[in-house]
Amino acid sequence: MEAVAPAWLTREYLEAALRQHYADDHVKVKSVDFKPALKKGENYGAILTKIDLVYILGNGTEMEEHLMAKTALEDEDLDTKERKAPYDIYNRELEIYERVLPQLEKLAGEPLCPKVWHSDRQHGSLLMEDLTYQGYKMAPRLQRLDGDHVRLVLKKLAKMQAASAVFESDCRDEKNSLKRYDRGFFNRYTESFSAYFLGCLKSCASYLKTEPGFEKHAQLLEDLVPYYMGLGLRCFQPEAEHINVLTHGDAWTNNMMFKYEAGVPTDVLLIDFQYAFWGSPTLDIHHLVNTSAVERVRSDLQVEMRCVYHEVFVRELRRLGFKGQRLPSRKQFHLESEQKRFYAVHCGLLLQPVLLNTDDADADFAALLSDQPRGMNMKRRLYLHAGIQDSVRQLVVQFEREGLLDPQQFEGFYAK
Numbered sequence: 388m389e390a391v392a393p394a395w396l397t398r399e400y401l402e403a404a405l406r407q408h409y410a411d412d413h414v415k416v417k418s419v420d421f422k423p424a425l426k427k428g429e430n431y432g433a434i435l436t437k438i439d440l441v442y443i444l445g446n447g448t449e450m451e452e453h454l455m456a457k458t459a460l461e462d463e464d465l466d467t468k469e470r471k472a473p474y475d476i477y478n479r480e481l482e483i484y485e486r487v488l489p490q491l492e493k494l495a496g497e498p499l500c501p502k503v504w505h506s507d508r509q510h511g512s513l514l515m516e517d518l519t520y521q522g523y524k525m526a527p528r529l530q531r532l533d534g535d536h537v538r539l540v541l542k543k544l545a546k547m548q549a550a551s552a553v554f555e556s557d558c559r560d561e562k563n564s565l566k567r568y569d570r571g572f573f574n575r576y577t578e579s580f581s582a583y584f585l586g587c588l589k590s591c592a593s594y595l596k597t598e599p600g601f602e603k604h605a606q607l608l609e610d611l612v613p614y615y616m617g618l619g620l621r622c623f624q625p626e627a628e629h630i631n632v633l634t635h636g637d638a639w640t641n642n643m644m645f646k647y648e649a650g651v652p653t654d655v656l657l658i659d660f661q662y663a664f665w666g667s668p669t670l671d672i673h674h675l676v677n678t679s680a681v682e683r684v685r686s687d688l689q690v691e692m693r694c695v696y697h698e699v700f701v702r703e704l705r706r707l708g709f710k711g712q713r714l715p716s717r718k719q720f721h722l723e724s725e726q727k728r729f730y731a732v733h734c735g736l737l738l739q740p741v742l743l744n745t746d747d748a749d750a751d752f753a754a755l756l757s758d759q760p761r762g763m764n765m766k767r768r769l770y771l772h773a774g775i776q777d778s779v780r781q782l783v784v785q786f787e788r789e790g791l792l793d794p795q796q797f798e799g800f801y802a803k
Contacts, residue, residue: 391423391434392421392423392434392436392456392458393434393458393459393461393510395510396421396436396456396458396512398416398419401416401419401438401440401514402414402415402416402442404504404505404507404514405440405442405505407505408504408505409444409445411444411445412445413444413445414442414443414444414445415442415443416440416441416442417441417442417443417449418440418441419438419439419440419441420438420439421436421437421438422436422437422438422439423435423436423437424436424437424455425641433457433458433459433460433659433661434456434457434458434459434460435455435456435457436455436456436458437453437454437455437517438453438454438455438456438514438517439451439453440452440453440454453516453517453519453520454504454514454515454516454517455501455514455515455516455517455518456512456513456514456515457512457513457515457659458510458511458512459477459510459511459512460752463752463753464753466753466756466757467752467753467756467757469579470579470580470582470756471579471752471756472579473570473576473577473579474570474574474577474579474661474662475570476661476662477508477511477512477661478508478511479568479570479660479661479663480513480659480660480661480663481506481507481508481511481513483568483633483660483663484500484503484506484513484515484660485503485506486563487551487554487565487633488500488660490550490554491547491550491551491554491633492550494550494553494554494707495546495547495549495550495703497546498656499543499546499547499656499657500656500657500658500660501515501516501518501656501658502515502516503515504516515658518644518656518658519644521646522646522647523644523645523646523654523656524644524645524647525640525641525643525644525645526640526643526645526652527640528639528640528641528679528742528743529743529745530681531640531679531680531681531743532640532675532679532680532681532684533680533681533684534681534683534684534688535651535652536645536652536655537675537676537679537680537684537692538692538695539645539652539653539654539655540638540643540655540675541672541675541692541695541696541699542695542696542699543655543656543657544635544638544657544668544671544672544675544696545668545696545697545699545700545703546699546703547633547635547657548632548633548634548668548671548700549632549699549700549703549704549707549709550703550707551565551632551633552630552631552632552704552709552711553704553707553708553709555631555633555665555711556709556710556711557710565633565665566625566665567665568633568663568664568665569664569665570662570664571623571634571636571662571663571664571666571670572619572623572636572662572733573616573619573620573622573623574620574623574664575620578616579756580756581616582756582757582758582762583755583756583766584615584616584619584733584737585612585615585616586755586758586762586763586766587736587737587740587741587766587769588608588611588612588615588736588737589608589609589612590763590766590767590769590770591608591736591737591740591770591779592605592606592608592609593605593767593770594770594771594776594779595608595779595780595783598776598780601780601783603787604783604784604787604792607783607787607792608736608783608792610794611792611794613794614794618729618794618796618797619729619730619733621729621797622667622670622727622729622730622733623664623666623670623730624666625665625666625667626667626723626726628712629667629712629715629723630668630704630709630711630712630714630715631665631666631667631668632665632666632667632668633663633664633665634663634664634665634666634667634668634670634671635657635660635662635663635671635674636660636661636662636663636664636670636671636674637659637661637662637674638657638671638674638675638678638679639674639675639678639679639738639742640678640679640742641659641742642657642658642659643655643656643657643658644656644658667723667727668696668700669693669720669723669724669726669727670727670730672692672693672696672724673724673727673728673730673731673734674730674734674738676689676692676731677731677734677735677738677739677782678734678735678738678739678742679742680692682778682781685735686781686785690721693720693721693724694717697715697717697720701714701715728789728791729791729796729797731786731791732782732786732791732792735778735779735782735786736779736782736783736786739775739778740769740770740772740775740779741755741769743772743774743775744769744772745772746768746769746771746772748765748768749761749762749764749765750765754766
C-alpha cells in the first residue's frame, strides 16, 4: 500500500507556491503529475510525494521542475496526535530547513541537504527538489549500508556538525541558539513515546524467551523496563565538558540519498530533520551503525567508524576556527562514545526492527505509539523476521557483556 498525498496538495496550491517562490503573480502551472515516493512501512513520520511540474513564468518562459513534497500525516487519531505533539516535529523541521541548514552549508562549504522551494507551517509541509533528478538515490534499506556508504555518511555528518558547533559558539542571539532544539527521541518534556519504546523492549524480551540459551537476556530486558526511559534521557543530555552539536537525530538509510560513480558512492545528502536535537555527535554514530550498517561494520568496524568521524570533525573545527572547548583527542572521543553507548541498545534492539520491517500490516505511527492490542501485535510481529532475530541474538550477547543491560550503568559517570 502506498501513502496518499493530502487532498489540499493540488495544482492550485503548487501554482501559489511557485508564485511566492519567484515573487511572480503570473506563474501558471501547465501540467502536474503526482506519484507516491515511498510505500507504507518505509516512512513513519510523513507522506512523501513526487511531483513533476511544467509551468510558465510571467515573462513567458516555460520551465520544468521535479519536486518532492513532504507533508504531515493528517489521518491520525487524536491520541496519536497528542502523543506526537510535544515533539513539535513539523515546525522544528521547517525551521531547521529554512534558517539553520543554509547557515551550516555556508560554513561547511558544500551542500548538506536538498534545496527547499517552499515551506508551509499551516500544513506542516515542505516542497524540495527531487534529488533523484540530480543523480541521487536511496540505498536499499533491507540490504543495509556497507563500509563505503557508512564512511561517506559519517564524513557528511562530521562536516555539518562541526559547522553547527562553530555556529553556536559564535551565536550571540538566544533566539537563534541551536540549544533550543532539545526535543530528541528522549527529552525532559515528555515520555509520550514510552508505549513505542517499552512495547518494543517487551516484545524483544518475549521473543528471546522462546530462544534456548537466551532466557537470561530476556530477563535482563524485562528488568530494564522501569529504568529504560531514564537511561535514554541520560544519553540525550548534553555534556558540558564535550563539544555538542546539532545532531540529525534519525540517521538511518531512508533519511539519506547517495550519488554514485561506477557503482561507488561519492556523495550523500541528508533529509528528514524532524528529530534533530542539540547533543553529543556520538548519538548519530550509534544510530547509523546500529540501525543501518551491515553486520560486519556493526560487529567489527565500530571503532574504525568513530575514527572516520573524529578525523573530519576535528579537521573541520580547526578549519573554521572553533573557539569553544578543547578539541577532543581520539581517546577522548572514544570515551564520549562509550558514555553514550546505551543508545546503541535502543537503536539495535528497538529501532532496527521497525526500520527493517517488511510487514506493512499496521505499519504506521499510530500502532507504534499505541499500547492497545493493534499496537502491541504490530510490535510483536517486528521480531518474527528471521534477519532481525539473528541480529537481536548477536546484539544482546554483546550488550550484556558490555554492561549495557545494567540499570545502574550510569552511576559512575554522574556521581557527584
